[in-house]
Amino acid sequence: MDNDASREFMENLPELAPGEKFCFDCGPEVPCFNRCCAELTLPLTPYDVLRLRRQLGSSSDDFFQTFVRMRSFPDTGFPLPLLRMLDGPGEPCPFVGPVGCSVYEDRPGACRCYPLGRGARLDGDGVNERFFIVREPHCCGFDEGTERTAQEWFENQGLTPYNQANDRYMRLISLVRATGKPLEARMATMSVLCLYQLDKFRELITNMRIFSRVDVDEARQAAIMEDSYEGDCAALDFALDWMELIIFGESQGLKRK
Ligand code: SF4
Ligand code: SF4
Secondary structure, eight states, rough: OOOOHHHHHHHHHHHEEEOOEEEEETTTTTTTTTTTSSSSOOBOHHHHHHHEEEEEEEEHHHHHHHEEEEEEOOTTOEEEEEEOOOOTOBBBBBEEEEEEEETTGGGGGGHHTTTTTEEEEEEETEEEEEEEEOOTTTTTTTSOOOEHHHHHHHHHOOOHHHHHHHHHHHHHHHHHHHHTTTOOHHHHHHHHHHOOOOHHHHHHHHHHGGGBBOOOOHHHHHHOOOHHHHHHHHHHHHHHHHHHHHHOOOBTOBBBB
């Protein structure tokens, strides 16, 4: 679904008013357990890929070859990797098994958010959020569930770091959308490498001597190059600044030397 289609889809869903509660619980005890983990169009954000790759311990090349179908946003040209469902009956998610999700601790943000949809928009005061309920006929999670607000659900599902990272990416996409033109092919390719392939981005930093061209202190350099979860977060943060700098010639978080 492109951005307009996804916005239109959300607008037709029931919206949760601020502070309003909904009832939902999901777990192995529900009769529909695992039924929603198949035949999905599941977009992966840079932070989703960061978490999944860490969990699987795979290189970005292996990850993309095995688990991703690549698309792009038509209006901005930014990459839109989709989690590749398995071929065959029912097209299950590659990570679903009889006992549930094998990457549960690092499952994508969309899986955590469900059955809510989050509409986020940047305005003068920061990020403006709206929440919608996705109620599908096969899903029994609404039958008997804990009452929670959207915020409580997001905390329960560990969504805070996902939303923070995704909102930063949304800012970059919004800046490009505001130009009215999609990224040039060269920049679109660069954005795959920098935002989704942090192992290759580190190689690029070394080969292009990027740190000698921008103002990054030594502590941040060390954090970016560290091969760990924290290092990946620092590298993604830097990648977002770097992409803004090379697309627009300036960036809020990074200055040329
Ligand atoms: S990643 Fe996990 S939770 Fe998400 S669809 Fe696949 S099996 Fe289900
Ligand atoms: S309750 Fe809904 S979210 Fe949970 S397994 Fe069933 S269909 Fe999936």
